[in-house]
Amino acid sequence: DVKVTQSSRYLVKRTGEKVFLECVQDMDHENMFWYRQDPGLGLRLIYFSYDVKMKEKGDIPEGYSVSREKKERFSLILESASTNQTSMYLCASSFDGWAEGKVNEKLFFGSGTQLSVL
Amino acid sequence: AQKITQTQPGMFVQEKEAVTLDCTYDTSDQSYGLFWYKQPSSGEMIFLIYQGSYDEQNATEGRYSLNFQKARKSANLVISASQLGDSAMYFCAMREDLYNQGGKLIFGQGTELSVKP
Numbered sequence: 001d002v003k004v005t006q007s008s009r010y011l012v013k014r015t016g017e018k019v020f021l022e023c024v025q026d027m028d029h030e031n032m033f034w035y036r037q038d039p040g041l042g043l044r045l046i047y048f049s050y051d052v053k054m055k056e057k058g059d060i061p062e063g064y065s066v067s068r069e070k071k072e073r074f075s076l077i078l079e080s081a082s083t084n085q086t087s088m089y090l091c092a093s094s095f096d097g098w099a100e101g102k103v104n105e106k107l108f109f110g111s112g113t114q115l116s117v118l
Numbered sequence: 119a120q121k122i123t124q125t126q127p128g129m130f131v132q133e134k135e136a137v138t139l140d141c142t143y144d145t146s147d148q149s150y151g152l153f154w155y156k157q158p159s160s161g162e163m164i165f166l167i168y169q170g171s172y173d174e175q176n177a178t179e180g181r182y183s184l185n186f187q188k189a190r191k192s193a194n195l196v197i198s199a200s201q202l203g204d205s206a207m208y209f210c211a212m213r214e215d216l217y218n219q220g221g222k223l224i225f226g227q228g229t230e231l232s233v234k235p
Contacts, residue, residue, distance in 0.1 A: 033223065040127070042209060043225035058222060090163070094223075106153065106165035107223060 003027070006091050006110035013117050019078040021113050023091030030096035032074035033107065034058075034066065036087040043090065049074055050096055081117045089113045121145065122212050122226035130232050131200045138185070139195040139229045141210030147171075149216035152193040153223070154184065157207040166208075169193060170216070197231075205233045 007022035025032065031050050035043040035058075045058030047066040055066050063085060067075045074093075078085055092107040123142045131137040143152065154166040169177045169184045177184040185194040197204055210226040 035225070040227060042124075042227040043211075045222055045224060048222050056222065059224070088161075092163075092223075106168070107155075107163070109163040112161055 004091055004093055004108050004110040006089075006113050008113050009111065011113055011115045013078075013081050013115065015082060015117060017078075017081050017117075019081045019115070019117075021076040021078075021089055021091075021115070023074045023076070023093075023110055024072055025074075025093040025108070026072065027093060027095070027108065028071065029093040029108070030071075031094045032068065033092040033094075034064075034074065034076045035090045035092065036060070037090055037112070038087050046076065081115075083117050085115065086117045087115060089115055121224050122210055124208075124210055124226040124229050126229045127227070128230045128232070130234055131197075131204075133202060133233055133235050134199055136196060136198045137200055137231065139197070139208050139210075139231065141193045141195065141226060143191050143193060143210075143212050145191075145212065145214050147214040147216075149214075151213045151216050152184070152186070153211040153213070154182070154193075154195045155209045155211060155225075156204075157209065157228075158203075159206070163209075167195070200233045202233050202235060205231060207231075 004025045033048040034046045049055045049068045065077045090112050091110040094107045095105045150171045152169045156164040167179045167182045169186045181198045183196045207228045209228045213221045213223045
């Protein structure tokens with residue numbers, strides 16, 4: 001079974017703490033994504049990566065950074081956590097078939113990390 | 119500007135009836151793809167259906183079909199013969215610049231569907 005694993009299901013942190021959210025996929029996917037999900041706002045893209053050491057900003061990158069040192073791992077970093085970063089964080093990965101004309105590749109999602117910043 | 123708009127925060131449908139979930143999108147790209155995902159209360163994200171901008175026929179997958187109207191920039195999901203298990207949040211998503219590396223997938227706000235027995 002294909003798998004995207006997020007390191008924590010629930011996380012509680014204090015304002016100002018540095019927070020690391022880890023995501024690992026075992027499908028050799030090129031693309032990896034971090035979204036946050038909030039009621040009424042849907043899923044909003046924070047960052048994505050289409051290759052090792054490559055990263056692209058999504059729609060809401062402020063207050064976040066990412067790291068992709070290995071193909072299977074994509075980390076989201078909250079440099080100084082704030083209460084407005086309390087949210088559900090979803091990691092996803094996909095095969096990037098653009099070079100082969102396969103453009104309908106679906107995302108595989110992790111089970112999410114519910115982060116509370118107090 | 120919102121690239122994907124789902125204007126129905128919540129919808130109800132009677133079991134066994136059909137329901138249409140609306141999705142409009144905004145892009146100037148010629149090559150793009152549209153996706154629908156389902157998120158039950160368990161939280162997992164389930165891929166339902168895909169439509170490419172160059173596809174001439176509307177996509178279908180079992181009870182799911184996509185009513186693609188390119189000129190109107192709409193990609194509505196139609197669920198036929200609703201079942202209780204269809205109760206979930208539904209998200210429309212779009213990938214632009216389809217034939218280049220590293221396209222990002224942008225989601226809409228979601229529509230919560232409730233199927234009544």
